[in-house]
Amino acid sequence: MDKLALGTLGQHLQTLRLSQGWTLSQLAAAAGMAKSNLSRLEQGIGNPTLNTLWRLAVQLNVPFGTLVAPIAVPLGEDGVEVHLLDQGKDTPQVDAYWMRCAPNTTRHAEPHTPGAHESLTLISGRLEAGPEGATTPLTAGDTLTFAADRPHLYRTTDAWATLLLSVIYHEEPAP
Template sequence: MCQSILGLPTLNQSTLNTLGRHLQKLRQEKGMSLSQLAAGAGIAKSNLSRLEQGNGNPTLDTIWRLAKQLDVPFGELVQPLSTSVGEKGVEVRLIEQGKGTPDVDAYWMSIAPNTEREAEAHATGTQETIVLVSGALEAGNTGRTQHLKPGDSVVFNADLPHVYKTQDTWATCLITIVYHKEEKA
């Protein structure tokens, strides 16, 4: 079982071990050293080493940066986990990972009341669609957000910084992320 803060899970030791082994496997398959991946993701090599050993407490942004450097969808990095990942009032669970082209991930996300999550830019060409299921949510690219009520949706370029913001109630939404990779010359 995961312990929780504000009703959101923290990763237990078994989950951290699974994430660490999978991260190391992906890194080795890409032929990257610890130093290369850590530098590209903007984290300390010692922190990456601890993550691969099943220690540490990765943030959502850290997991996104690692996926981006490994050139894999976020869902591919968290796919073996049997639990949600989350931090600071935001919980994300992979629902499905598409196997076609382009890569498409589907997530369930829950955001605690009075939470503002500023997300870093994802890989170039990434697009995000949010459909609000319950509560109220302000979401979209930084400086160009939309206010959503249940049933509303927003599509935005996730390769730019973006934000999710709640007021006095929980918000629950479905998210699809489409990874449109650039054509390599």
Template sequence: MDDDALQRLGRRVIALRQHKTWSLSFLADRAGIAKSSLSRLEQGKGNPTLDTLWRLALQLDIPFSALIATAQSSVSEEDVSVSLLDRLQGIVPVDIYLMTLAPDAVRYAGAHAAGTRETLQILAGQLQAGPDRALVMLEAEGIHQFEAGQAHTYRAGPQGATVLVTIFYPQGDVA
């Protein structure tokens, strides 16, 4: 993220944390991240990982997209990139992402809110994905839907994978 995006993200985290009347220490502890890391993020410094941002969104009880939308719509690490394509605020709130995984990359995702569903459509490559106890192998053009209220994994094949990820949240579970 560039400096402006980090500043916007920091302000967003502060606003969400203060809205819940939580201290910085309380949120850091709930999210399982160092207080110093959260402090730097709120100051618009550092380079938060995807995992850190997902943990914060989960603890703040908001979709990932609601956290990053004000900063920028794409977050990358060395082997995984996630870009927000759209947020739909209808009766069933929906986030749509494009996720790109490098060859043999693995991304572990924590549980979303109960009742959340994910649909994966493989655009290119191979992907083994789903809840940790029920991974499914998908080829290009393959589609898989699963309950995302449990830990789940994305494991790219030797050519990597490009995936359209659609997350359907329980009614009223957006910010």
């Protein structure tokens, strides 16, 4: 991420944190990160991983797309590149992403908020995806929907894989 994108993300993260009444210490502890790392991230000088951003979104109880919406550049690390395409404005909240994975890459994804589902369509390549321990092999044109509120993964073979991914954030039923 370039300096402008990091600065924009930091300011947006701080706004979300403050609007929900979280202190730096509280959010850092809840997200399992050092307070100094969260502070640097809010100042626009951090270097967040995708997992860190997902954990922050989960703790703030916002869709991942809401956290990264102000950033126009793709996010990426370790052979995986993700770009937010659009966020729905209806209920349930639906975020749409373009995702590209390098050959021989395994991406372990942390659980999303309770009730979340993913639906992905593989555009090219081959991919194994789904909840850890229950993945499904996919080829171009295949679509898979699964519960994303538990650990899941994406694993490529010897070629690049490109996919369209939707995350559907269902509200938890009232007790």
